[in-house]
Amino acid sequence: MTEGNRHMHLLLVDGSGYIFRAFHALPPLNRKSDGLPVGCVQGFCNMLFKLTQDMDIDEPPTHMAVIFDHSAKTFRDNIYSEYKAHRPPAPEELVPQFPLTRSATRAFSIPAIEMEGWEADDIMATYACQAKARGWKVTIASSDKDLMQLVEPDGSIRLLDTIPRPGQPPLRWIGPDEVFTKFGVTPDKVIDVQALCGDAVDNVPGVPGIGVKTAAELINTYGNLETLLERATEIKQNARREKLIANAELARISKKLVTLEQSVPVEIDLDGLVRQPISPGTLFPFLKAMEFATITKRLAGLLEANPDDFEADPDLRAGGADAPASLKSTSLSVAKAKLAAQTVPGSGPAKFAAEEHARIKAIPVDYDAYEIVNTPERLAAWVQKIWDVGRVSIDTETTGLDPQQADLVGICLSTQIGEGCYVPVGHVLPGDLLAGGGLVEGQLPIRDVLDALKPVIEAPSILKIGQNIKYDMEIFWRYGINLAPIDDTMLISYALDGPRYNGMDVLADHWLGHKTITFSELAGTGKSQKTFDQLDIAAAARYAAEDADVTLRLWHVLKPRLAAENATTLYETLERPLAPVLARMEARGITVDRQILARLSGDFSQRAAAFEAEAYELAGQSFNLGSPKQLGEILFDKMGIEGGTKTKTGAWSTGADVLEDLALKGVPLARTIVDWRQLTKLKGTYTDALPTYMNPRTGRVHTSYSQASVLTGRLSSNDPNLQNIPVRTADGRKIRTAFVAAPGKVLISADYSQIELRVLAHIADIQALKDAFEEGLDIHAMTASEMFNVPVEGMPSEVRRRAKAINFGIIYGISAFGLANQLGIARGEAGDYIKTYFERFPGIRDYMDEQKVKVKADGYVTTIFGRKIQFPNANSGNPSERSFVERASINAPIQGSAADIIRRAMIRMEPELKKAKIDADMLLQVHDELIFEVPEGTEDQAIPVIKRVMENAAEPAVRLTVPIQVDAHAAKNWDEAH
DNA sequence: GCAAGGACGTA
DNA sequence: GTACGTCCTTGCA
Structure with a gap:
């Protein structure tokens, strides 16, 4: 890159300076729809854009960044506790605008950089120093005199003062001459002068009674601060001499305070600051969310884009990222118009995406x-x-x-x-x-x-x-x-199209026409x-x-579609951000106790053998118990049991529910088979199989999570699947005891309580359900009480069980047929239950109807975070297929929103734990549960942080109207922690 | 050797 | 009634 060095030009913008200038120079302005103060953000946008335009006229930067102060303390507070102590807290209306100015910067495709523990000046000094080392030219857009120490005599580093001053040009360069005018010394001696004269605004003490003029005179005479302080006794003027001797240490501290650090460990290096073109897909969603009509119009003209092609950024727009209108509105025409606006390849990002696709496909x-x-x-x-x-x-x-x-x-x-x-x-x-x-x-x-x-x-x-x-x-x-x-092209495709085209071969074939x-x-x-x-x-x-x-081709084709189809936020x-989190979880693995599993295998196999012998006895012959085909023939052909049903392929049904039924009707063989199946399942899938997955290098079991294979946004787990470790039966739970914490550690299991019902209460806006959650009631008992007019107190467990089945049925897109099957009651009775439910919770029916209408009209439904779940065959000619899509479209926003919530928790978990200085490793996710491993004795510190992150995971994108509750327990093994 | 179907473990 | 992955048998290549 040496060839191009002559032309490299880095522009650093003092973001905090710009914010305060915008704040003080401009009248207040509030966003129309909700009154959010945004005047400063608007001024900031105007100034930033004007700066890039002005610069591009004769000195276009090749690299650019806006640098902000971080609110936290810096190393200077350790040197001098009074540093900047006189500074008043930021005005109230300015506070919400701080993060928005970062968003504004990014909206213009410019890196927004801030670092905990460092002032913007230090970061700018570091970048300037790095750029100079590479022979680049540097401009710092700031009028902060503290930055003058960075000016280079050869002009390779200059400041740019853009504060409008009457009678002066709009851009005023600050080079060595201007620095000399201000401080009376060359730029390299500025810090020595500042050390002596101090700074009232930043509360840098300096030497009392010495101003800039005296300081410059002294430094020019003695060469530098150290020499001056060493030879202070030689100074003739009595007062000046005494002051310097008495306050030498204060001067040294002051010098440390004003000296900018030039080796901040910046996370993004210079190459990362390369200038990016403004992207309409990034810019306009921000401007629209802010409701900046004038800037929007102006930039639309300059960029030749149509702002109507873009929707306001859901995370920033008034009211926060509320439920997408499509969830709340039943208006089909609105939804259709929106869809059309997004996908018509006539303009803006959609056009760009279509053109890119055609271009790439042709190569x-x-x-x-x-x-x-x-x-x-x-x-x-x-x-x-x-x-x-x-x-x-x-x-x-x-x-x-x-x-x-x-x-x-x-x-x-x-x-x-x-x-x-x-x-x-x-x-x-x-x-x-x-x-x-x-x-x-x-x-x-x-x-x-x-x-x-x-x-x-x-x-x-x-x-x-x-x-x-x-x-x-x-x-x-x-x-x-x-x-x-x-x-990740797989994840981009997933964000756009769901799991439909997973796999590179399929993607290449579909998008590139290439095998x-x-x-x-x-x-x-x-x-x-x-x-x-x-x-x-x-x-x-x-x-x-x-x-x-x-x-790379797929990336070029798919990435522009994110902006074109409003999937960037998703x-x-x-x-x-989830991919690296999952990678770390997979790499950690979990310890499995081989001996426990071996003992269980032995136990299960003995008991299974006994059932096997019993089955042969009862059947009057031996056969393969693992063959549903043979079993069906024995039960329904040979033994002549009545009432058997066939599967769609014509084979006898021998599922657990059928056998359970037969057992109750006095067929002992059925019970034996059920018991045998349970034991052999546990043995084959878990106690025998899990040890084969133990990694010889780590001694642990590492599952693999698939982030892009579930329609609703859930994860799936495979090789081995650790999301279906048994829990419902006593024998099954024994397998969980084999999942143990490493020596000296404990496992924490934290699970969302009733997350899907809570999400349903929020989405469908069911006040009765919300109230029940607000009051911490037993939700199934409360449902039963509402439906059957039975007091919760002393409620028979069968009544609660039915209500629970109905609640789950609702989440699954209830049908009378399914509910009747589940509860073992007549279709008519099940239908009556559903009717009663809809009467008690009328919002539910509305919600269900909305999803059905939407999926037929649009071919997809959405989660509260804007994830689209597509159903290409929503208008299938096959009635059973169609009802299936209806049920799935009712379930998908619920299951999917819950899945998005736990994803958000997982993404935030590691930085939050780190911030709280908690040593905890996230190991597993089981849809509504997260498993951690923490040092023994630290669980009481870890649990509150874990709960807080999980319970607040929807915020601030979505403000849920129900409380979210997480239960967490620690123990040496998973069974006891759960 | 492979795919499909049935059964069953989880949320 | 939703969403998955795995094990086993079966039937065909």
């Missing part, structure tokens, strides 16, 4: 353009290319599918569509297990490759794009590399399938580089 895949990297020079060239472009699509090839076990075999990269490279590092020669192959020639040493790539993979300024990048994050962690920041090489084509299938390290490098490279190339708040 053919050329396998010959891919490169195998096996020299340090070529690797270095790729690294340089990544720095230049600022982003890279990346994929790892490994020996297996388990990110906690698979070893790295190669890395593929692509920075530009149509290009791609493969860096093989772990391909082995054929050989038996004992002879052990050895590495194939022509590969760079893995350590060299990782050392070369680590800086870009960890660079905050380089975006790493992947398909299911959580996998690659975990692989790289095991090699000591922290992959961040990320974008990728499949792993089976490359490595074979089944038992003879090769692992990646056994593949020929040339063949592997085509497959691998194609993956990186295609991922992706940025609920998808992208």
Whole structure:
């Protein structure tokens, strides 16, 4: 990048200075719809935009950032407790505008930077210093005299005063000459002068009685502060000499206070500040939320965009992110008009997305353009290319599918569509297990490759794009590399289209019309399938580089759709930040006690064998108890039991409910089978299988979470599934006792109480339910009491059980048929229950009708956080399919909103725990429950923080109108903690 | 060797 | 009646 250095120009804006200027210079202004004070935000936007326009005329910056003061204390408070002590607290109406100015900055696609413990001046000093080291030019938009110490004699670092002053030009540069006019010294001596004269505003003491003029004279005479203080006795004037000697220490402290720190550990490096074009999809949702009509109009003209294509940012608009209008409104025409405005590819982001799609799709895949990297020079060239472009699509090839076990075999990269490279590092020669192959020639040493790539993979300024990048994050962690920041095409697709097109092969086929090489084509299938390290490098490279190339293409196609289809907030708040959280949970794993499981296996297998013998006895023959087919034939054909039903494929139904029924009717074999099935299920799926998942490296079990496979936004867990560990039966719970805390630790289980019913009460706005939750009542008993006119006191458990079934039925999109089945009552009776329920809670029926209408009209329903859940066959010609969609569309906003809430809790959990200085590891998520591992004895500190984060997770995006309750317990094992 | 269907574990 | 993943058998290649 040395070639371009002459033209690099960094513009740093003193954000806090701008805020206060806007505040003092402008009349107050309140947002029309809710009175939120926004005058300062508006002024800030105007000033920021004007600055970029003015600068672009003759000195366009190539890099830019707005730097803010962080409200917390800084290192200067430790040096001098009185520092800035005279500063009054910020005016009340200014406080809510602080975060909004950050949002404003980001809306203009400019990085907004602030750091706890540092003043904006220190951060600016650091960036200026870094930029100077690279030979860049630096402009600091600020009139703060404290920054004058940064001015360079050669003018490479200058300040820019933009405060309008009558009779003066709008932009006034502050270079060495201006500094000399102000302080009477060259910029490098400014801090010495300030150390002597102090600063009344910041309460920097200085030496009492010495002003700027005297200070400058002294410093110019003695060269610098230290020399002056050492030789103070030589000063002729009595008063001046005495003051200096008496206050030497105060002067030294003052110097420390005014000296700006130039090595702040900034999280974003200079490359991350590269100037971005203003994106209408980012800008207009903000401006509309603020209701800045004039700026909106002006910028729409300049950007040639139509603001009507964008909706106000739901997190910022008046009333906060309330339920989307579609949930509240039954007006179909409104919903349809909105949909049309979003998707008509005639203008704005939708047009851009459509054009990008067409452009990318037309570029053919050329396998010959891919490169195998096996020299340090070529690797270095790729690294340089990544720095230049600022982003890279990346994929790892490994020996297996388990990110906690698979070893790295190669890395593929692509920075530009149509290009791609493969860096093989772990391909082995054929050989038996004992002879052990050895590495194939022509590969760079893995350590060299990782050392070369680590800086870009960890660079905050380089975006790493992947398909299911959580996998690659975990692989790289095991090699000591922290992959961040990320974008994930799988998650972008999920935010847009749900789990419909999961998988890169499907995405490539659907969006690019390109069939990728499949792993089976490359490595074979089944038992003879090769692992990646056994593949020929040339063949592997085509497959691998194609993956990186295609991922980059998909990113170009899918990313613009986020803005075009209003899914940016969903992706940025609920998808992208969750991936690294899940990666860490997977990497941690959980300890499982092998011995407990082994003992249970033995017990279950003995008892199952007894049931097996009993079953043969009762059946009068032996048969495969695991075969529903054979069992059906014995029960209904051979034994001639009446009343059997058939499944849709014509086989006898032998499900647990059928067998339970038969058992009650006096068929002892049915009971035996039920018992046998339960035990063999527990043994086969849990006590036998779980130990095989124990990772030999960590000794723990690491599940894998799928973030993008559930229609409603829930997670799913696999290999092994730790979201269906038994809990309902006594035998089942014994399995939970095998999930234990590591030595010296305890597990905490924290679960949302009745989260879905609470969400339902909120969405459907059911006052009676809300009141019950507000008063902390037993919700099922209360429902029963309302429906059956029975007092809660002394209520028969059967009555409560029925009400509970109805409550769940409501959540599942109730039908008389289903409820009757569940409760074992007649269809008519179940229908009466439902009717009564609707009479007692009339809002429920309205809610259900709204969802049904909406799904038919729009093809989707939404959660309270704006996640769309699509049902492509909502208008199917098949009546049973249609009713199925109706029920699912009733359930999806409830299940999905609850899922979004716990996602928000998970995303916030780690930083909040860290802030509270709690050492707690989040290990598992089971839909409404989070499992943590904490040092023994710290559970009482951890639990309140965990509860607080979970209970407030919806805020501030959504203000729920029901209280959310979380119950948390600690114990050595999961069974006791739950 | 693989896919589909049935059964069953969870929220 | 919603949403999942896993184990096992069966039937076909």
